[in-house]
Amino acid sequence: MGVVALSLGCSRGVRPDSAVAGTKPVSGKVYSNEAGERVTLIGLEPGDSHKALVAFDNTKSELDGQVLVASVNSERGKTHYWTQWRGRSQRFVSVENRGGYEDLIFSDVNHTGYTHLKPDTGKTGALKVEKIFERYQDLEGDKKYQGMLVFDRKFWANQAEVQLAEALAETNKACGSKLTSTVAWDSITDAQINDISFGSYCVGALESLQKLCARSDEAKRAVQEKLQTVECRMDAQQALKLEARKVIWSVTERDTVQPDAATTFFTDNL
Structure with a gap:
């Protein structure tokens, strides 16, 4: 020691x-x-x-x-x-x-x-x-x-929301956008919140958008015009989807869409 x-x-x-x-x-x-x-x-x-x-x-x-x-x-x-x-x-x-x-x-x-x-x-x-x-x-x-030792779902949910809000603010700053974010808490069990750092999982999509916007004004315009909100949820498989103007970022207990794959998705779909 x-x-x-x-x-x-x-x-x-x-x-x-x-x-x-x-x-x-x-x-x-x-x-x-x-x-x-x-x-x-x-x-x-x-x-x-x-x-x-x-x-x-x-x-x-x-x-x-x-x-x-x-x-x-x-x-x-x-x-x-x-x-x-x-x-x-x-x-x-x-x-x-x-x-x-x-x-x-x-x-x-x-x-x-x-x-x-x-x-x-x-x-x-x-x-x-x-x-x-x-x-x-x-x-x-x-x-x-x-x-303070027992499991507190509300506390850990709030911690994740804080991390997500910080990443969202950085994304909007980088992209000149007015995106909102949400977490589908009904898709997440207590055991899953207890098992993973959910806030860290959820910021991946926003971090990819930040990097794209840092590269070009064209990417900034695409985010501003084509995206409105980013939703994070737990699902059986990790996935990244675009429905209307919503990005749906699905993670699992052990996996999430990797940065390069997320960048490729946004490049191809925005």
């Missing part, structure tokens, strides 16, 4: 039903950046539990003040911390060894951006790992905290 061992005080007893029952905090490291964002990693023993605690402070996200229990796995010089949040398994934190120094990569809940943090020697030296352990135990008994 790349964390340093620290001396422990006496931690209070852990509830039998706790996610950290049978473990104890033995190591910790604080990572920070110039913006004051801070992520603390607490190693838990026994080591074969592959568990850690991850604390978030001043990250300007809804994770601020939270401590999450993580499953830890390592591969090719990277250590990944997988946590549950709003019913989905999330990798908010990874630590990479970059030839002699560590780089902690933090991504927010919607994974639209990444922040880099470095080991903070001063804060690590002052760290009391048992305090983070107790902070997690307190949160486990908090109803609001528990509510």
Whole structure:
């Protein structure tokens, strides 16, 4: 895990039903950046539990003040911390060894951006790992905290809509158009929302239109004159269709129309 061992005080007893029952905090490291964002990693023993605690402070996200229990796995010089949040398994934190120094990569809940943090020697030296352990135990008994762990369809749908709106604004800017976008939410099950980053899937058609408009004024005129809305939906097969002035962008749980194919479709049909 790349964390340093620290001396422990006496931690209070852990509830039998706790996610950290049978473990104890033995190591910790604080990572920070110039913006004051801070992520603390607490190693838990026994080591074969592959568990850690991850604390978030001043990250300007809804994770601020939270401590999450993580499953830890390592591969090719990277250590990944997988946590549950709003019913989905999330990798908010990874630590990479970059030839002699560590780089902690933090991504927010919607994974639209990444922040880099470095080991903070001063804060690590002052760290009391048992305090983070107790902070997690307190949160486990908090109803609001528990509510943030269960699946939230409305939240993930809103996240997808935000991503789609951002891509739509960029497309309209690039094309000089007034396109609208929609998601056929009735075609998407809870399990599918839980399984994939649906917003990332839906922006593909809009990103292809942006690239076309960047190439020529002719493409801009075609988008302005022939398109009105873009609809994203789940279907049995990935597909791209044009009906009247509507683009229908169908994705599956494992596949979506690739960028080159989308560009070819629009070039041939607009």
